[in-house]
Amino acid sequence: MRVLSLPYEQILKEAKNLDNEVKQIKLNLLKLCWHMRGSVTMDDMFVTSHEDREIMSKIVEDNIETTKKTGLPFF
Amino acid sequence: MSEMQSGTPNPLKKYFRQPKIYIPLPSKGNFYPQGALDKTENGQYPVYPMTARDEIMMKTPDALVNGETTVQVIQSCMPNIKDAWKIPVIDLDVILIAIRLATYGETMDIELETPVTKEKKSYELNLSGMLDQLSTVNYNNQVQIDEFKVFIKPLTYQEFTKTTLKTYEEQKIFKTLNNINLSEEEKLVTFNDSFKKLTDLAIVTLEHSILRIETDEFSVTDQNHIKEFVDNSDKDFFKKVLNHIEAEKDKFTIQPLKVESTKEEIEAGVPASYEIPITFDQSNFFV
Numbered sequence: 086m087r088v089l090s091l092p093y094e095q096i097l098k099e100a101k102n103l104d105n106e107v108k109q110i111k112l113n114l115l116k117l118c119w120h121m122r123g124s125v126t127m128d129d130m131f132v133t134s135h136e137d138r139e140i141m142s143k144i145v146e147d148n149i150e151t152t153k154k155t156g157l158p159f160f
Numbered sequence: 161m162s163e164m165q166s167g168t169p170n171p172l173k174k175y176f177r178q179p180k181i182y183i184p185l186p187s188k189g190n191f192y193p194q195g196a197l198d199k200t201e202n203g204q205y206p207v208y209p210m211t212a213r214d215e216i217m218m219k220t221p222d223a224l225v226n227g228e229t230t231v232q233v234i235q236s237c238m239p240n241i242k243d244a245w246k247i248p249v250i251d252l253d254v255i256l257i258a259i260r261l262a263t264y265g266e267t268m269d270i271e272l273e274t275p276v277t278k279e280k281k282s283y284e285l286n287l288s289g290m291l292d293q294l295s296t297v298n299y300n301n302q303v304q305i306d307e308f309k310v311f312i313k314p315l316t317y318q319e320f321t322k323t324t325l326k327t328y329e330e331q332k333i334f335k336t337l338n339n340i341n342l343s344e345e346e347k348l349v350t351f352n353d354s355f356k357k358l359t360d361l362a363i364v365t366l367e368h369s370i371l372r373i374e375t376d377e378f379s380v381t382d383q384n385h386i387k388e389f390v391d392n393s394d395k396d397f398f399k400k401v402l403n404h405i406e407a408e409k410d411k412f413t414i415q416p417l418k419v420e421s422t423k424e425e426i427e428a429g430v431p432a433s434y435e436i437p438i439t440f441d442q443s444n445f446f447v
Contacts, residue, residue, distance in 0.1 A: 103219040110219075114212055134177060134209035135263050 120145040179206030180262035196246035209263040227321035245318040261287045303404040311372040
Protein backbone atom coordinates (compact mmCIF):
# COMPACT_ATOMS: atom_id res chain seq x y z
CA MET A 86 0.00 0.00 0.00
CA ARG A 87 2.93 2.31 0.80
CA VAL A 88 4.03 2.14 -2.82
CA LEU A 89 0.95 4.23 -3.76
CA SER A 90 2.39 7.30 -2.06
CA LEU A 91 5.45 7.23 -4.33
CA PRO A 92 5.75 9.36 -7.50
CA TYR A 93 4.46 7.68 -10.68
CA GLU A 94 7.97 7.01 -12.10
CA GLN A 95 9.01 5.42 -8.81
CA ILE A 96 5.91 3.16 -8.85
CA LEU A 97 6.83 2.00 -12.36
CA LYS A 98 10.38 1.34 -11.20
CA GLU A 99 9.14 -0.68 -8.21
CA ALA A 100 6.80 -2.68 -10.47
CA LYS A 101 9.70 -3.44 -12.81
CA ASN A 102 11.89 -4.50 -9.87
CA LEU A 103 9.17 -6.86 -8.65
CA ASP A 104 8.78 -8.26 -12.17
CA ASN A 105 12.52 -8.96 -12.36
CA GLU A 106 12.45 -10.62 -8.95
CA VAL A 107 9.62 -12.91 -10.11
CA LYS A 108 11.66 -13.86 -13.20
CA GLN A 109 14.66 -14.60 -10.97
CA ILE A 110 12.57 -16.88 -8.72
CA LYS A 111 11.24 -18.76 -11.78
CA LEU A 112 14.76 -19.08 -13.22
CA ASN A 113 16.01 -20.55 -9.94
CA LEU A 114 13.10 -22.99 -9.80
CA LEU A 115 13.73 -24.17 -13.36
CA LYS A 116 17.46 -24.50 -12.73
CA LEU A 117 16.76 -26.69 -9.71
CA CYS A 118 14.32 -28.82 -11.76
CA TRP A 119 17.04 -29.30 -14.36
CA HIS A 120 19.71 -30.17 -11.80
CA MET A 121 17.40 -32.63 -10.02
CA ARG A 122 17.40 -34.55 -13.31
CA GLY A 123 13.65 -34.88 -13.69
CA SER A 124 12.95 -36.13 -10.16
CA VAL A 125 11.15 -32.85 -9.35
CA THR A 126 8.56 -31.19 -11.59
CA MET A 127 7.99 -27.43 -11.88
CA ASP A 128 4.63 -27.98 -10.19
CA ASP A 129 6.43 -29.59 -7.23
CA MET A 130 8.90 -26.72 -7.10
CA PHE A 131 6.12 -24.12 -6.80
CA VAL A 132 5.09 -25.60 -3.43
CA THR A 133 8.59 -25.77 -1.93
CA SER A 134 9.64 -23.38 0.79
CA HIS A 135 12.69 -21.11 0.74
CA GLU A 136 14.45 -23.50 3.15
CA ASP A 137 13.67 -26.55 0.96
CA ARG A 138 15.20 -24.79 -2.04
CA GLU A 139 18.31 -23.83 -0.06
CA ILE A 140 18.79 -27.50 0.86
CA MET A 141 18.28 -28.58 -2.77
CA SER A 142 20.79 -25.98 -3.94
CA LYS A 143 23.31 -27.35 -1.44
CA ILE A 144 22.77 -30.90 -2.81
CA VAL A 145 23.30 -29.58 -6.36
CA GLU A 146 26.51 -27.77 -5.33
CA ASP A 147 27.81 -30.91 -3.59
CA ASN A 148 27.03 -33.02 -6.66
CA ILE A 149 28.81 -30.58 -8.98
CA GLU A 150 31.81 -30.62 -6.65
CA THR A 151 31.84 -34.42 -6.56
CA THR A 152 31.59 -34.55 -10.37
CA LYS A 153 34.57 -32.19 -10.66
CA LYS A 154 36.66 -34.19 -8.20
CA THR A 155 35.89 -37.58 -9.72
CA GLY A 156 36.08 -36.42 -13.32
CA LEU A 157 32.75 -38.12 -14.09
CA PRO A 158 30.73 -36.69 -17.00
CA PHE A 159 28.30 -34.01 -15.80
CA PHE A 160 26.03 -33.70 -18.86
CA MET B 161 7.55 -37.16 -7.06
CA SER B 162 4.00 -38.41 -6.43
CA GLU B 163 2.82 -37.40 -9.92
CA MET B 164 5.46 -39.58 -11.49
CA GLN B 165 3.90 -42.66 -9.87
CA SER B 166 0.19 -41.96 -10.43
CA GLY B 167 0.37 -39.60 -13.40
CA THR B 168 -2.07 -37.10 -11.83
CA PRO B 169 -1.31 -34.14 -9.58
CA ASN B 170 -1.67 -34.96 -5.92
CA PRO B 171 -4.49 -32.86 -4.38
CA LEU B 172 -2.81 -33.27 -0.98
CA LYS B 173 0.31 -31.47 -2.19
CA LYS B 174 -0.50 -28.22 -0.38
CA TYR B 175 -0.43 -30.11 2.92
CA PHE B 176 3.16 -31.35 2.40
CA ARG B 177 4.68 -28.42 4.30
CA GLN B 178 5.24 -28.63 8.03
CA PRO B 179 4.38 -25.77 10.40
CA LYS B 180 7.50 -23.86 11.32
CA ILE B 181 6.15 -22.01 14.36
CA TYR B 182 2.98 -21.69 16.42
CA ILE B 183 1.72 -18.27 17.50
CA PRO B 184 -1.08 -16.88 19.68
CA LEU B 185 -3.21 -14.18 18.04
CA PRO B 186 -3.43 -10.77 19.81
CA SER B 187 -7.22 -10.87 19.31
CA LYS B 188 -7.26 -14.31 21.00
CA GLY B 189 -9.51 -15.41 18.15
CA ASN B 190 -12.18 -12.84 19.06
CA PHE B 191 -13.81 -10.54 16.48
CA TYR B 192 -13.64 -13.17 13.70
CA PRO B 193 -17.05 -13.83 12.13
CA GLN B 194 -18.21 -17.42 12.10
CA GLY B 195 -16.31 -19.55 9.60
CA ALA B 196 -13.42 -17.09 9.17
CA LEU B 197 -11.15 -18.79 11.75
CA ASP B 198 -10.83 -22.44 12.66
CA LYS B 199 -10.12 -21.98 16.39
CA THR B 200 -7.64 -24.27 18.17
CA GLU B 201 -8.05 -25.64 21.71
CA ASN B 202 -4.91 -23.98 23.07
CA GLY B 203 -5.08 -20.67 21.17
CA GLN B 204 -1.84 -21.43 19.30
CA TYR B 205 -1.99 -21.31 15.51
CA PRO B 206 0.44 -23.05 13.13
CA VAL B 207 2.38 -20.91 10.66
CA TYR B 208 3.84 -22.51 7.52
CA PRO B 209 6.65 -21.00 5.45
CA MET B 210 5.71 -19.37 2.15
CA THR B 211 5.96 -21.51 -0.97
CA ALA B 212 7.59 -20.29 -4.18
CA ARG B 213 4.05 -19.62 -5.47
CA ASP B 214 3.35 -17.41 -2.41
CA GLU B 215 6.63 -15.54 -2.93
CA ILE B 216 5.66 -14.84 -6.55
CA MET B 217 2.22 -13.65 -5.38
CA MET B 218 3.97 -11.26 -3.00
CA LYS B 219 5.69 -9.67 -5.97
CA THR B 220 2.57 -9.02 -8.07
CA PRO B 221 2.09 -5.22 -7.99
CA ASP B 222 -1.69 -4.97 -8.64
CA ALA B 223 -2.59 -7.73 -6.19
CA LEU B 224 -0.33 -6.07 -3.61
CA VAL B 225 -2.22 -2.78 -3.84
CA ASN B 226 -5.74 -4.19 -3.58
CA GLY B 227 -4.84 -6.52 -0.69
CA GLU B 228 -5.50 -9.75 -2.60
CA THR B 229 -1.87 -10.90 -2.23
CA THR B 230 -1.90 -10.54 1.54
CA VAL B 231 -5.16 -12.48 1.77
CA GLN B 232 -3.96 -15.34 -0.47
CA VAL B 233 -0.61 -15.66 1.27
CA ILE B 234 -2.09 -15.59 4.78
CA GLN B 235 -4.61 -18.29 3.85
CA SER B 236 -1.79 -20.38 2.37
CA CYS B 237 0.56 -20.01 5.36
CA MET B 238 -2.01 -20.07 8.16
CA PRO B 239 -4.60 -22.62 7.03
CA ASN B 240 -6.65 -22.09 10.22
CA ILE B 241 -7.56 -18.69 8.79
CA LYS B 242 -10.29 -19.46 6.28
CA ASP B 243 -11.13 -15.90 5.26
CA ALA B 244 -8.22 -13.50 5.67
CA TRP B 245 -10.32 -10.48 4.60
CA LYS B 246 -12.07 -10.82 7.97
CA ILE B 247 -8.87 -10.67 10.08
CA PRO B 248 -9.06 -7.94 12.73
CA VAL B 249 -6.23 -5.51 11.93
CA ILE B 250 -4.72 -5.96 15.41
CA ASP B 251 -3.69 -9.48 14.28
CA LEU B 252 -2.26 -8.42 10.94
CA ASP B 253 1.30 -7.40 11.93
CA VAL B 254 1.76 -10.48 14.10
CA ILE B 255 0.60 -12.75 11.27
CA LEU B 256 2.85 -11.12 8.65
CA ILE B 257 5.89 -11.11 10.97
CA ALA B 258 5.26 -14.78 11.80
CA ILE B 259 5.07 -15.69 8.09
CA ARG B 260 8.28 -13.75 7.44
CA LEU B 261 9.98 -15.53 10.35
CA ALA B 262 8.73 -18.98 9.27
CA THR B 263 10.02 -18.40 5.72
CA TYR B 264 13.36 -16.61 6.09
CA GLY B 265 14.37 -17.01 9.76
CA GLU B 266 14.40 -15.00 12.97
CA THR B 267 16.31 -11.93 11.87
CA MET B 268 15.66 -9.24 9.31
CA ASP B 269 17.98 -6.51 8.07
CA ILE B 270 16.66 -2.98 7.76
CA GLU B 271 18.44 0.06 6.38
CA LEU B 272 18.37 3.25 8.42
CA GLU B 273 19.64 6.77 7.93
CA THR B 274 21.69 8.35 10.72
CA PRO B 275 20.35 11.79 11.68
CA VAL B 276 22.60 14.79 10.85
CA THR B 277 25.26 12.82 8.91
CA LYS B 278 22.62 11.00 6.76
CA GLU B 279 24.90 7.99 6.71
CA LYS B 280 23.11 4.75 5.71
CA LYS B 281 23.38 1.88 8.19
CA SER B 282 22.10 -1.66 8.31
CA TYR B 283 20.51 -3.08 11.47
CA GLU B 284 19.47 -6.59 12.31
CA LEU B 285 15.97 -6.87 13.81
CA ASN B 286 14.93 -9.76 15.99
CA LEU B 287 11.50 -10.80 14.77
CA SER B 288 10.89 -13.22 17.68
CA GLY B 289 11.21 -10.32 20.13
CA MET B 290 8.66 -8.34 18.13
CA LEU B 291 6.25 -11.25 18.07
CA ASP B 292 6.55 -11.62 21.85
CA GLN B 293 5.91 -7.90 22.32
CA LEU B 294 2.81 -7.82 20.12
CA SER B 295 1.33 -11.16 21.19
CA THR B 296 1.06 -10.18 24.85
CA VAL B 297 -0.87 -6.93 24.34
CA ASN B 298 -4.52 -6.98 25.39
CA TYR B 299 -7.20 -5.23 23.38
CA ASN B 300 -9.65 -3.32 25.60
CA ASN B 301 -12.92 -3.28 23.69
CA GLN B 302 -14.97 -1.24 26.21
CA VAL B 303 -15.14 2.46 26.91
CA GLN B 304 -17.51 4.18 29.36
CA ILE B 305 -18.80 7.54 28.12
CA ASP B 306 -21.29 9.11 30.55
CA GLU B 307 -24.14 6.61 30.87
CA PHE B 308 -23.10 4.67 27.77
CA LYS B 309 -20.87 1.63 27.71
CA VAL B 310 -19.52 1.46 24.16
CA PHE B 311 -18.14 -1.86 22.90
CA ILE B 312 -15.73 -1.48 20.00
CA LYS B 313 -14.04 -3.87 17.61
CA PRO B 314 -10.95 -3.45 15.44
CA LEU B 315 -11.54 -2.96 11.71
CA THR B 316 -11.27 -6.03 9.54
CA TYR B 317 -8.52 -6.20 6.93
CA GLN B 318 -11.22 -5.70 4.28
CA GLU B 319 -12.55 -2.50 5.91
CA PHE B 320 -9.00 -1.29 6.50
CA THR B 321 -8.00 -1.84 2.84
CA LYS B 322 -11.13 -0.12 1.53
CA THR B 323 -10.61 2.88 3.84
CA THR B 324 -6.93 3.18 2.92
CA LEU B 325 -7.64 3.05 -0.82
CA LYS B 326 -10.45 5.61 -0.57
CA THR B 327 -8.29 7.93 1.56
CA TYR B 328 -5.51 7.59 -1.01
CA GLU B 329 -7.89 8.46 -3.88
CA GLU B 330 -9.15 11.59 -2.12
CA GLN B 331 -5.63 12.68 -1.17
CA LYS B 332 -4.62 12.24 -4.79
CA ILE B 333 -7.43 14.63 -5.79
CA PHE B 334 -6.08 17.20 -3.28
CA LYS B 335 -2.61 16.89 -4.73
CA THR B 336 -3.60 17.18 -8.39
CA LEU B 337 -6.11 19.99 -7.85
CA ASN B 338 -3.47 22.71 -8.22
CA ASN B 339 -2.17 21.28 -11.46
CA ILE B 340 -5.38 20.98 -13.45
CA ASN B 341 -7.00 23.66 -15.54
CA LEU B 342 -9.95 24.72 -13.37
CA SER B 343 -11.22 28.08 -12.15
CA GLU B 344 -10.65 28.91 -8.46
CA GLU B 345 -14.37 28.43 -7.85
CA GLU B 346 -14.41 24.97 -9.45
CA LYS B 347 -11.30 24.02 -7.48
CA LEU B 348 -12.99 25.07 -4.26
CA VAL B 349 -16.07 22.96 -5.06
CA THR B 350 -13.92 19.92 -5.84
CA PHE B 351 -11.84 20.51 -2.70
CA ASN B 352 -14.93 20.77 -0.49
CA ASP B 353 -16.46 17.68 -2.04
CA SER B 354 -13.27 15.69 -1.46
CA PHE B 355 -12.92 17.02 2.09
CA LYS B 356 -16.52 15.99 2.85
CA LYS B 357 -15.86 12.50 1.50
CA LEU B 358 -12.84 12.16 3.81
CA THR B 359 -14.90 13.32 6.82
CA ASP B 360 -17.70 10.88 5.91
CA LEU B 361 -15.09 8.15 5.65
CA ALA B 362 -13.91 8.85 9.22
CA ILE B 363 -17.53 8.63 10.45
CA VAL B 364 -18.18 5.38 8.58
CA THR B 365 -14.96 3.95 10.02
CA LEU B 366 -16.13 4.85 13.51
CA GLU B 367 -19.55 3.30 12.90
CA HIS B 368 -17.90 0.08 11.70
CA SER B 369 -15.83 0.02 14.89
CA ILE B 370 -18.81 0.14 17.28
CA LEU B 371 -20.15 -3.29 18.07
CA ARG B 372 -22.70 -2.49 20.77
CA ILE B 373 -23.86 0.37 22.98
CA GLU B 374 -25.23 -0.43 26.45
CA THR B 375 -26.92 1.56 29.18
CA ASP B 376 -28.54 0.33 32.39
CA GLU B 377 -31.80 -0.05 30.49
CA PHE B 378 -30.94 -1.43 27.05
CA SER B 379 -28.34 -2.83 24.74
CA VAL B 380 -28.22 -1.79 21.07
CA THR B 381 -26.54 -3.95 18.43
CA ASP B 382 -28.54 -2.90 15.36
CA GLN B 383 -25.99 -1.19 13.08
CA ASN B 384 -28.66 1.18 11.65
CA HIS B 385 -29.54 2.38 15.16
CA ILE B 386 -25.85 2.80 16.03
CA LYS B 387 -25.31 4.74 12.78
CA GLU B 388 -28.26 7.03 13.53
CA PHE B 389 -26.95 7.58 17.07
CA VAL B 390 -23.41 8.42 15.88
CA ASP B 391 -24.77 10.79 13.22
CA ASN B 392 -26.75 12.66 15.87
CA SER B 393 -24.37 12.48 18.83
CA ASP B 394 -22.33 15.46 20.01
CA LYS B 395 -18.70 16.04 19.07
CA ASP B 396 -17.41 14.99 22.50
CA PHE B 397 -18.92 11.52 22.26
CA PHE B 398 -17.45 11.07 18.78
CA LYS B 399 -14.04 12.27 19.97
CA LYS B 400 -13.95 10.06 23.07
CA VAL B 401 -14.76 6.91 21.10
CA LEU B 402 -12.21 7.87 18.45
CA ASN B 403 -9.52 8.52 21.09
CA HIS B 404 -10.16 5.13 22.65
CA ILE B 405 -9.92 3.41 19.24
CA GLU B 406 -6.65 5.27 18.49
CA ALA B 407 -5.19 4.39 21.91
CA GLU B 408 -5.99 0.71 21.39
CA LYS B 409 -4.51 0.80 17.88
CA ASP B 410 -1.29 2.39 19.23
CA LYS B 411 -0.85 -0.51 21.66
CA PHE B 412 -0.30 -2.75 18.65
CA THR B 413 2.27 -0.51 17.02
CA ILE B 414 5.80 -1.87 16.83
CA GLN B 415 8.12 -0.07 19.24
CA PRO B 416 10.74 2.15 17.56
CA LEU B 417 14.33 1.00 17.39
CA LYS B 418 16.60 2.65 20.00
CA VAL B 419 19.97 3.41 18.47
CA GLU B 420 23.13 4.37 20.41
CA SER B 421 25.57 6.57 18.50
CA THR B 422 29.29 5.90 18.26
CA LYS B 423 31.87 8.35 19.62
CA GLU B 424 32.67 9.56 16.10
CA GLU B 425 28.99 10.13 15.33
CA ILE B 426 28.48 12.14 18.56
CA GLU B 427 31.47 14.30 17.61
CA ALA B 428 29.85 14.86 14.21
CA GLY B 429 26.73 16.22 15.92
CA VAL B 430 24.55 13.10 16.03
CA PRO B 431 22.53 12.76 19.30
CA ALA B 432 23.96 10.20 21.76
CA SER B 433 20.86 8.06 21.29
CA TYR B 434 17.83 8.33 19.05
CA GLU B 435 14.77 6.39 18.05
CA ILE B 436 13.87 5.24 14.58
CA PRO B 437 10.34 4.06 13.77
CA ILE B 438 10.24 0.59 12.31
CA THR B 439 8.29 0.33 9.09
CA PHE B 440 8.08 -2.72 6.92
CA ASP B 441 7.81 -2.36 3.19
CA GLN B 442 7.91 -4.62 0.19
CA SER B 443 11.61 -4.08 -0.40
CA ASN B 444 12.69 -5.49 2.95
CA PHE B 445 9.80 -7.52 4.34
CA PHE B 446 9.43 -10.29 1.79
CA VAL B 447 12.94 -10.41 0.35
